[in-house]
Amino acid sequence: MLPALLSARNPRTRSAGVTGLRRAGQAEQAESFLSDRSALVRACARYVVRQLGGDPVAWHRQRCTAPDDLELPPGAVIGLAECGNRDDAGLLWPLLGHPVAGVRARAVAGLRALDCVDAKPLRSLLDDPAACVVRETAAALLPLAKELPADWLLERAGSEHPRHVRVSAFRLLDARGGIVALRAAVGLLEDPDAKLRTRAEQSVQRWHPSADVRRGDAEVGSGFLAGVDALPSRI
Template identity: 65%
Template sequence: MREGARAARRLAEGAVLRDVIDTSDPSAWLGLDEQVRAEEWYFPPYVAPAWEETAGGRSLTAALRAGGPLTEGQLALALCHRDGRIRHRALGRVAGFPALLPLVAVRCTDWAQPVRDRARERFAEALDAEAAARLAPLVRRLADRHRGDFALGLLGEVLRQAPGERLAPLLASPDRPVRRFAYRLSVEEGLLSPAELARAAARDDDAVVQNLCADAALAAVGEADAEEVLGALLGARSPRARSAGVTALRRLERPGPAVGFLADRSALVRACARYVVRQNGTDPLPWYRDRCADPGDPALPPGAAIGLAECGTHADAALLWPLLDHPVPGVRARAVAGLRALDVTDLPRMRRLLDDPAPGVVGEATLALLPSAGLLPEPWLAERLAAGRPRWVRVSAYRLLDAHGGVARLRAAVALLGDTDERLRTRAELAVRRTRPWGADAEVAELLGRARAHLG
């Protein structure tokens, strides 16, 4: 029996509503509404749920039809009843039961128009600023349903007329759609200053909120608060917020700080920084070349290496090759990525990086070598599948052997069928199962026989 059906039975037996469900959880209300009408997924249609056959269930229906007194729990069951006439009658009795307003909101999306219309009347009568803030998570979920726009529209109207502090809990809500709704409302009503919007863009982990708040902050920023807005955006962890701040440097006629973002860890921020620098009349390429000129510079940021490749030419590979021996793993990895972006590959020089102690470097080297995997010696790669090797080396070796194709791929897959690494073993099993015998190759037949014996 599902939790909602269990809750319905307890309510019919006289349990108090707040003891049966978590009244602060929107999912609990939606689950109750659904499960009051059916106990199990295989419940046959047109047969009453078991709770209706209990003494409490029968007394509920009788009291509702006769106008007798109802408890909060009984009225909750009536609001979710399978019979639309009972739901309609129950909506006429909800006055004086503010705890049932969530179910009234649910009935605003009811499939029966008389029920839906009465629910909307009751919801409009009862919804105030305090209730709107409390019900926002539930109403926002209901908005995704057919006919769910009414409750959301009413919620917005009430909150627009409420004091700004009513939105504060919604702006900090863990529910992402609720935060989006609250920030849109705040932006439309001008409830937050540009500095507050910039801090929100820098702080929030949702891309929609980041873009919304950053755009609104920059649209409203003035000379007086420019420093605070730019400081929040440029110092943000999110690349979206930082890129918005960097791009705004040009509009605010402060292009100087953009140079400091040419080597940012984000490609988006680097591109925006190059745009601002170019618009200020400076070519960023010499800056990248000068920054990468010393391959032993311990302060070299990884973004400088990949940034050089992003705006450089084929000849700039000469500055990237020495960086493959840089002491910082991030620089080595970005240098490999830069060489790949410039379409420059030297098999012997790149191949040694498959034994690099840094997983990021091995991963980038693998991507660079995949198009030339067939030129790498199969026995040399097979050695790196050994169980004693670091996991990232083994994964790299398997990817390259898989790219070999043919019998090399099958050998590598069969060798890993009994491996202790579950993910590698699963990939190997899939490769073997997809293999179809070809030709009269005795080795292929022997490998497939070993695989069948292992897999069963």
């Protein structure tokens, strides 16, 4: 029965199997689940490994010290952030250039979990060919959106860029607020991409001047009115 639990697709079922390893006298097998794709399973594996006297943190650090290891599981990368500390960010930064997209994405997520995000070196990943990496990067950069160059983000919201780059760039522009967010939203109100168009409509509807917008700014008035006029009648 235990092998069936450990190989199950459902994370809760696999986690039950991992915790059952100790009772079955097979706790040493839990180490292989430290890099599971599920956070719940990884947490259970860390518990069992510690009960056996092992050190999950040391295991994760050892796995993440070879940036070119093509066999490095993405779960081992985010697992380091889950049980390590801020000093471990030094092992995650080199993984941003890993050839496997899942590893790059989990490295970004790990830096975010450790509160070690730095906008300047991380922003280049908004151009990553893998959508999962760009999504994680945008989520990590949201609190630092105002540190990103507005023109640089506006360019990436343009139609010449891949869809996942455009969506993430607009998400960051919207988070910036102010005239830059309004400008970006108005520019996307007639975009062929339905998701971007909907987000732009919502952005115009909820937009309000931020503290750095001058009262009576002509661009604000004309931009907002143009945006409202361009909204579909159903709104």
